[in-house]
Amino acid sequence: MTTTVNLDEIDGKQAAQGFVRWLLPDLAQEFGFDGTIMPLSADDLACLKAEGWLTLNEIRDTYVFSRAAACIQPALASKVQALRLKAELPEKFEQICASELPGAVRECGPSLQLKELFLRPPLPLGKAIGRIRQRWGVELSLIPRKHLTGVRSIVFEHPSDRATLAALKALPGVGTLTSKAVDFFNKSDAVALLGGAVLVTPTSVPKIYKALAEACEILDVVPIPSLYVKFGSLDAHTLGADEPYIVLASMVLSLCSHEELLFVLGHELGHIKAGHVPYHTLAKGMKESAALGSNLTLGLSQILFDATLSPILALWSRRSEFTADRAGYLVCQDQETALRALMKLGGYPPAYYRGMHTRSIVAQGCRFREQISDHTSDRLFNVSNLWSASHPYPVVRAHELLEWLQEGGDELLT
Numbered sequence: 001m002t003t004t005v006n007l008d009e010i011d012g013k014q015a016a017q018g019f020v021r022w023l024l025p026d027l028a029q030e031f032g033f034d035g036t037i038m039p040l041s042a043d044d045l046a047c048l049k050a051e052g053w054l055t056l057n058e059i060r061d062t063y064v065f066s067r068a069a070a071c072i073q074p075a076l077a078s079k080v081q082a083l084r085l086k087a088e089l090p091e092k093f094e095q096i097c098a099s100e101l102p103g104a105v106r107e108c109g110p111s112l113q114l115k116e117l118f119l120r121p122p123l124p125l126g127k128a129i130g131r132i133r134q135r136w137g138v139e140l141s142l143i144p145r146k147h148l149t150g151v152r153s154i155v156f157e158h159p160s161d162r163a164t165l166a167a168l169k170a171l172p173g174v175g176t177l178t179s180k181a182v183d184f185f186n187k188s189d190a191v192a193l194l195g196g197a198v199l200v201t202p203t204s205v206p207k208i209y210k211a212l213a214e215a216c217e218i219l220d221v222v223p224i225p226s227l228y229v230k231f232g233s234l235d236a237h238t239l240g241a242d243e244p245y246i247v248l249a250s251m252v253l254s255l256c257s258h259e260e261l262l263f264v265l266g267h268e269l270g271h272i273k274a275g276h277v278p279y280h281t282l283a284k285g286m287k288e289s290a291a292l293g294s295n296l297t298l299g300l301s302q303i304l305f306d307a308t309l310s311p312i313l314a315l316w317s318r319r320s321e322f323t324a325d326r327a328g329y330l331v332c333q334d335q336e337t338a339l340r341a342l343m344k345l346g347g348y349p350p351a352y353y354r355g356m357h358t359r360s361i362v363a364q365g366c367r368f369r370e371q372i373s374d375h376t377s378d379r380l381f382n383v384s385n386l387w388s389a390s391h392p393y394p395v396v397r398a399h400e401l402l403e404w405l406q407e408g409g410d411e412l413l414t
Contacts, residue, residue, distance in 0.1 A: 011357075012058035018037055018040030019066065021033055021039045024069075024076075031115060031118065042083040050405070053358075056087075056336065060089065061129075063093075064097060065117065065118060065129075066079075071101055071102050072113075093136055096139070100128040104125045145214075147220070151220050153323070153327075156330060157323045160319045164315060182282065197228040197229060205229065209227070211262060212225075212227050215262055216269060218262075218266070218330070225243070225272060227245070229248050230249065231249070234251050235248075236248045237280070240277055241277060241278045248264070256341060260337055260341040262328075265331065267324040269331065274323050274327075276320045276323075279320075282313070318392045321392055322392070335358075346361070346395070368393070369399070
């Protein structure tokens with residue numbers, strides 16, 4: 001996309017104004033647009049949506065108003081149609097618009113002007129737009145998520161995850177060490193969870209179990225793994241091996257919508273599907289053992305772990321999150337849902353969830369990438385920050401997921 005738009009500042013209203021300026025170039029002065037409002041074509045808006053700057057709702061609203069404009073001035077129809085096709089708005093949505101807008105425009109009378117339509121829509125049009133939103137909401141609720149029967153993890157594995165895990169497996173003794181660590185820590189963790197967490201079943205927490213079953217069916221994970229909920233902040237992890245189990249902190253269920261929960265569960269199922277779980281268990285076990293042994297060896301065991309296996313395991317663990325995020329998307333099947341979940345997991349204040357927009361994490365990601373690419377000191381600082389971290393920064397995860405989607409990662413759902 002080639003525009004002079006300042007992406008740190010663009011919002012849905014500015015994007016809509018930019019499209020109107022492209023749609024009606026001769027009326028820019030009449031609409032009161034200043035020089036900061038640059039024309040944005042259908043291609044531009046589609047790119048902004050793909051990159052997370054605009055939501056589908058914002059695109060739909062822009063399309064609805066433009067579609068109404070085409071009812072007044074039929075010569076605009078080809079440009080409006082270009083927006084629908086570029087933004088991949090469904091034919092069913094167009095059918096709803098076609099059934100509501102022409103009649104509303106006629107009801108407004110022949111004196112209705114384009115300026116009035118965009119700046120202060122008459123009551124009949126306002127009601128029609130409300131009905132379109134309502135009808136489309138009902139339509140969306142009836143569309144089932146696609147089940148990826150027979151899907152293999154290789155189709156959503158991140159290349160760096162696959163390469164790093166292969167290198168980790170090739171280290172001498174890692175296979176034996178992993179097997180023993182899983183056997184040992186599984187037993188202690190199983191006892192702790194049974195004693196201190198809630199096992200989710202069809203009878204204990206049916207709504208959550210239903211979401212887990214749905215996620216497993218979509219990603220073709222059999223059998224359904226055990227799911228435990230324990231008190232805690234926004235966190236989720238999966239451990240085990242032959243019988244992996246998922247642990248969700250209670251705040252995930254309190255602060256995430258059903259769709260966002262599907263992303264979180266899909267993320268954890270992605271770890272299972274990609275064979276990550278034994279190595280996550282190894283990393284957790286060795287970290288806890290090193291910390292325990294540190295008290296007995298004056299810190300020597302912790303130092304040795306931090307200097308040897310810890311960075312390797314942490315490096316792979318961060319890469320594995322990219323794979324799992326892709327799986328989370330394939331389960332929730334909505335870009336905005338995935339980005340919102342990452343924003344919440346990254347610490348977005350719950351009191352401001354209503355005003356949350358995906359462009360926040362996209363803009364922050366752009367600034368982050370500029371920092372680590374332009375300044376060696378910042379790059380070294382960030383590498384040192386992540387030396388032993390098991391998860392990459394949320395903005396990096398969002399960037400990696402969006403990049404995968406722009407490269408066609410969602411073709412699995414078509």
